Amino acid sequence: MKLLKWKDEYSMNEENIDKQHKSLFKLSNEIYDLVEKGIDDYEHFRKLFLALNDYGIEHFLYEEMYMQEQGYPDLKEHIRQHNEFSNKLKDLCIGIDKETHIREIGEFVSTWLVEHVLNEDMEYKEFVENRTK
Numbered sequence: 013m014k015l016l017k018w019k020d021e022y023s024m025n026e027e028n029i030d031k032q033h034k035s036l037f038k039l040s041n042e043i044y045d046l047v048e049k050g051i052d053d054y055e056h057f058r059k060l061f062l063a064l065n066d067y068g069i070e071h072f073l074y075e076e077m078y079m080q081e082q083g084y085p086d087l088k089e090h091i092r093q094h095n096e097f098s099n100k101l102k103d104l105c106i107g108i109d110k111e112t113h114i115r116e117i118g119e120f121v122s123t124w125l126v127e128h129v130l131n132e133d134m135e136y137k138e139f140v141e142n143r144t145k
């Protein structure tokens with residue numbers, strides 16, 4: 013699992029989206045800290061991962077509305093990726109039952125978050141920037 017560090021270049025130039033991304037990084041880092049402390053209460057981790065998922069879904073909806081307002085052409089594929097993430101995380105949470113599992117899920121969440129922001133979210137940022145130039 014990765015500790016996620018926010019960098020200014022991750023900004024989408026949209027205040028709420030930046031706040032939401034920072035909060036998701038923070039939730040992921042709180043889980044990271046507990047994993048590093050060696051805590052293995054998987055029921056507790058299930059709750060934390062599901063809370064992150066709930067917050068993620070809220071963020072995804074906001075972001076999808078923003079992309080729609082901006083006329084982003086790849087919205088459908090982007091929504092598919094959001095749904096794929098939250099469905100996979102939910103499934104992993106249902107199956108969570110041992111410490112090694114917690115690390116695997118943490119790895120999936122932290123990797124997905126940073127890669128999604130850097131690759132997929134960055135695409136709509138560039139689209140909006142070019143459109144408004």
Ligand SMILES: [Fe+2]
Binds near residue numbers: 075090094128132133
């Ligand atoms: Fe996204």
Ligand SMILES: [Fe+2]
Binds near residue numbers: 071133
């Ligand atoms: Fe996002």
